[in-house]
Amino acid sequence: MxxxxxxxxxxxxxxxxxxxxxxxxxxxxxxxxxxxxxxxxxxxxxxxxxxxxxxxxxxxxxxxxxxxxxxxxxxxxxxxxxxxxxxxxxxxxxxxxxxxxxxxxxxxxxxxxxxxxxxxxxxxxxxxxxxxxxxxxxxxxxxxxxxxxxxxxxxxxxxxxxxxxxxIMPFDFFEIKDYYNKFNNIDLAVIYGITGGIPLYMSLMNDFHSVEENIKRNFLVPNAYLFEEPTNLIKQECRDPSQYNSIIRAIASGSSRMSEICTKTGLDTGLATSYLNKLMSFGIVKREIPFGTDSSRKTIYILKDFMFRFWYRFIPDNLATINRGLADIVYNRIAPHITSFMGSVFEEICKQYLWELNRQGKAAITFTDLGRWWGNDQINKRETEVDIIGTADDKTAFLCECKWTNENVDTGVLDTLIERSKLFSFTNTYLYIFAKTGFTKGCIDKAKEYGKVKLITFDEMVKS
Structure with missing residues (x-):
C-alpha cells in the first residue's frame, strides 16, 4: 500500500x-x-x-x-x-x-x-x-x-x-496513522518509536499483533529482518564498520559530548569527528547545540534514527539470549524501559504537532524555529533543560515540557516550567505541557490561574 x-x-x-x-x-x-x-x-x-x-x-x-x-x-x-x-x-x-x-x-x-x-x-x-x-x-x-x-x-x-x-525524509508520526487501522494511539507511538517512520520497517509491523509481539517477531529472533539491520547498514555504507559501531554504541549508552565519545571509543578527536560527520551524512547521528545559541562548546551528538536508538539500547546486551531463542526473556528485560525510551520519541512527536499547529495558524505564537535547550540555571546553580523552545522574535516565545508517563501530570511539572521560563529574557512567554495520559485537577486549576498555559494530552494531539 x-x-x-x-x-x-x-x-x-x-x-x-x-x-x-x-x-x-x-x-x-x-x-x-x-x-x-x-x-x-x-x-x-x-x-x-x-x-x-x-x-x-x-x-x-x-x-x-x-x-x-x-x-x-x-x-x-x-x-x-x-x-x-x-x-x-x-x-x-x-x-x-x-x-x-x-x-x-x-x-x-x-x-x-x-x-x-x-x-x-x-x-x-x-x-x-x-x-x-x-x-x-x-x-x-x-x-x-x-x-x-x-x-x-x-x-x-x-x-x-x-x-x-x-x-525524502522518514514519515512523521501523524503520517503513519494512515498506515495502520488497529493500533491504539499509545501503541502507534511505540511503533513509530521503534521504526522511526521508515516505510520498510513500518511494513514489517502487523497491527493484528500486539506491540510486544511485533518487537519479538522483528527484533528478538535471529532470523528477523531487523535483528541485524543497523549493523548490516553500517557494513554496506562504511569501510571500517567496527569504528562506526563503537561510536554509535557510545552515543547510545549516554556519551554525547566529543570528549566522552573519544574516551569511550579510544579514538582521537580528528578521527571521531570524521566518523561522526559520515554518520550524520547517513541521517543516523545528529549534532545539537542548545536552542538559541551558537556555542560549539556545548555541542552534543545524539542518534537521530529512532530505530537505531532502540536497537543499540536493547539488542547488543541481549544478543546471546536472543541467539538462544529466548525472545520472551529478552522482552521482559526490555519492557520496563520502553517508557523511558519513548521520552525522546514523544518530544519529537510534540515538535511535529507544534509545526502542524504553526502551519494551520493555531499555535500560541507564529514561530520561526524551535528546538531543545540546556544550560546553567543561575538561580539554583545547576544544569537544567527545556524540552522544546519556540520563538517568534527575541521577545516572544513558548516553552514546552513533554511527559511520557503513565501518571497524570501534577502541579510540580508546571511549577518547574514556570521557574525555567524565568531563565530567559523573553517578555511574552507561553507555556505548553504535553502529557501521555492527562493532568491532575490541581494542575488544570493552576494553569487556568496562571494563564498563557496550554495543557494537551496525547489523545488530543492525535485527534486534532
Whole structure:
C-alpha cells in the first residue's frame, strides 16, 4: 500500500504535465521509500529505469543498455550493449525529442563511482538538449553526502542543471496513522518509536499483533529482518564498520559530548569527528547545540534514527539470549524501559504537532524555529533543560515540557516550567505541557490561574 508523499507526487505530476525538460534529484537515507515514490510516479508513464550496482564501468553500462533497449519500439534489434555512456545517453535524449520519456537512474552514486566522468558527460548532453527535449530525468541516490556534494553541490558538473530536488525524509508520526487501522494511539507511538517512520520497517509491523509481539517477531529472533539491520547498514555504507559501531554504541549508552565519545571509543578527536560527520551524512547521528545559541562548546551528538536508538539500547546486551531463542526473556528485560525510551520519541512527536499547529495558524505564537535547550540555571546553580523552545522574535516565545508517563501530570511539572521560563529574557512567554495520559485537577486549576498555559494530552494531539 502506497501512503503519503502527496506533496512530492503532486509536484512531480505537475512538472511532468508541462512537457518541458525536467531534471529531478531525489535523495535520502536507505529504506526511506525513494524508489517506491518513483515507481508510484512512473506507473502510468513510459519510462526507462536503471538501478546502478556496485560494479565496474562495463557492468553498469551493460545494465543501463538493457534498460534503454527495453523501449523495443525504438530499436529494430538490440545489441548487447552501447559502446559508451555518451552513446547511451545521447540515444535516450534523441528518443525524448519526439515524446515524453521518464529516464530514471537509481543508486546514481554507484554508477557515477564506476565511471567518474559520467556527471560531466551528462552535463554536456543536458546543456545541448534541454531546450528541445521532452526528457524527464531523475537521478536518485542513498548516499546523502554524494548527492549533496557531487550532484547538487556548487563544485559538481551538474550544478545548476536540476529543475527540482526532493530530500525524502522518514514519515512523521501523524503520517503513519494512515498506515495502520488497529493500533491504539499509545501503541502507534511505540511503533513509530521503534521504526522511526521508515516505510520498510513500518511494513514489517502487523497491527493484528500486539506491540510486544511485533518487537519479538522483528527484533528478538535471529532470523528477523531487523535483528541485524543497523549493523548490516553500517557494513554496506562504511569501510571500517567496527569504528562506526563503537561510536554509535557510545552515543547510545549516554556519551554525547566529543570528549566522552573519544574516551569511550579510544579514538582521537580528528578521527571521531570524521566518523561522526559520515554518520550524520547517513541521517543516523545528529549534532545539537542548545536552542538559541551558537556555542560549539556545548555541542552534543545524539542518534537521530529512532530505530537505531532502540536497537543499540536493547539488542547488543541481549544478543546471546536472543541467539538462544529466548525472545520472551529478552522482552521482559526490555519492557520496563520502553517508557523511558519513548521520552525522546514523544518530544519529537510534540515538535511535529507544534509545526502542524504553526502551519494551520493555531499555535500560541507564529514561530520561526524551535528546538531543545540546556544550560546553567543561575538561580539554583545547576544544569537544567527545556524540552522544546519556540520563538517568534527575541521577545516572544513558548516553552514546552513533554511527559511520557503513565501518571497524570501534577502541579510540580508546571511549577518547574514556570521557574525555567524565568531563565530567559523573553517578555511574552507561553507555556505548553504535553502529557501521555492527562493532568491532575490541581494542575488544570493552576494553569487556568496562571494563564498563557496550554495543557494537551496525547489523545488530543492525535485527534486534532
Amino acid at each position: 502506497f501512503i503519503g508523499r502527496k506533496r512530492e507526487l503532486d509536484d512531480l505530476e505537475q512538472r511532468y504535465k508541462n512537457g518541458k525538460f525536467e531534471f529531478a534529484v531525489i535523495y535520502g537515507r536507505r529504506r526511506v521509500g525513494k524508489t517506491t515514490l518513483i515507481n508510484e510516479f512512473i506507473k502510468d508513464k513510459e519510462a526507462i529505469f536503471y538501478t546502478g550496482i556496485e560494479g565496474n564501468e562495463k557492468e553498469n553500462l551493460e545494465g543501463l543498455s538493457k534498460s534503454i533497449y527495453s523501449l523495443s519500439q525504438d530499436f529494430a534489434e538490440a545489441s548487447s550493449s552501447f559502446t559508451s555512456y555518451e552513446e547511451a545517453l545521447e540515444t535516450v535524449f534523441k528518443i525524448a525529442k519526439k515524446r515524453r520519456i521518464v529516464f530514471v537512474i537509481d543508486e546514481y552514486p554507484y554508477i557515477a563511482g564506476s565511471y567518474i566522468t559520467l556527471s560531466s558527460i551528462l552535463q554536456i548532453i543536458i546543456d545541448k538538449n534541454k531546450d528541445i527535449s521532452k526528457m524527464f530525468l531523475i537521478l536518485c541516490g542513498s548516499s546523502l553526502s554524494f548527492m549533496e556534494n557531487q550532484v547538487l553541490g556548487y563544485k559538481s558538473s551538474l550544478f545548476g542543471r536540476r529543475t527540482c530536488q526532493y530530500k
